[in-house]
Amino acid sequence: MTMSTSHYQRRTKDQLAARVAQDIFDGAVVNLGIGQPTLVANHLPAGREVILHSENGILGMGPAPAAGQEDYDLINAGKQPVTLLPGGAYFHHADSFAMMRGGHLDICVLGAFQVSATGDLANWSTGEEGAIPAVGGAMDLAIGAKQTWVMMDLLTKKGESKIVAQCTYPLTGIGCVKRVYSDLATLECTPAGLKLIDKVEGLAHAELEKLVGLPIAA
Amino acid sequence: MINKIAGSIADAMAGIPDGATVLIGGFGTAGIPNELIDGLIEQGAKELTVVNNNAGNGDTGLAALLKAGRVRKIICSFPRQADSYVFDELYRSGKLELELVPQGNLAERIRAAGAGVGAFFCPTGYGTQLAGERETRVIDGKPYVLEYPIRGDVALVKAEQGDRWGNLTYRKAARNFGPVMAMASERTIATVHEIVELGAMDPETIVTPGIFVSKIVKIDRVATQAGGFKKAA
Known part of the structure; x- marks a missing residue:
């Protein structure tokens, strides 16, 4: 058999969301960040009961309402209309963030600009001159949940790795990311560096290391 | 007799001074x-410091207060946000000072003020730009940043039901x-959609006890509004 370098396919956004959902255990309380992580809710395996937390004061958040049933007093962190499942609860903002910082959330899934091999996260600012800064709940979530997972494409549009030795964008939190779920591989961030959990079929370990530019323990 | 029910929004807003810190829910x-x-715009106080999670949507509400040059x-x-153009323009032209605070710190700093807590150590933002030069401390092996309370002269809050207490x-x-x-x-003004007799609210489900409230005003219920949201990826 001849070795080839590119006989692999990236996970689609839905495949990636399904990959993340597969690791969310029955009974988990989970916060899904704005944007791509929101998709994970659509892929939770049947038979697993998961409670979704929304930073603006909701536990037991349900899916989007049917057209015409929107109630803008019931929105998610991205300000989109949602619903409440039976058993769900409302609470004020200080309680909502106490749930994060107090270590009561099992998992949060966030997007990222960069993650370091040891789990530093940069996801709130590109530090661009003149950009309007906005942080929202990202810093509280990143350091508060029992496990912080990042979901992102491994490479930028220019082909640079978003997993880096040291973040160059402004930090959201230090050493807070436990796992990175990407379109090419799932990696664990540890104090000793990256560790492989899985990768797409056909992508050789050496090739993945070359793309990331860092050693990855098998 | 205690009666916190104001006859009108103008009555409830009277006397808010220039330079006030206004917490807006x-x-x-x-x-x-x-x-x-809208009542605050009409009332006329200026040079305000406004505390809110966001910075206004479209042209109404908080965006209108900003546009009126009162903040x-x-x-x-x-x-x-997708439709925060009033803020964006004022911020870019240097006409509005911004203090950016992680959302949980914002909530907890406000809560601390209400609870009489002088300051607190919080892990959020440690090692980031937003921790600034503030004092840090390692407690039980974990790093924290010192955070100070945010007190309001006035709070403007939208509630659902209220009574004269x-x-x-x-x-x-x-x-x-x-x-x-x-x-x-110092002073909390709340709108409600319904005012009920004392004792009609289930005491087990009162969320804000009247001790924290100065005035309530009844307003008409209008349809809830969309604004400023991002589409999911």
């Missing part, structure tokens, strides 16, 4: 007390910052 458009913000400084966690309930996720802002201000 709401997240996105849920729980934004638009009627009270000197805004303390918030997420000013940038000022007891309040809220509606769904429109509760958000209302309860902590009500605690943290």
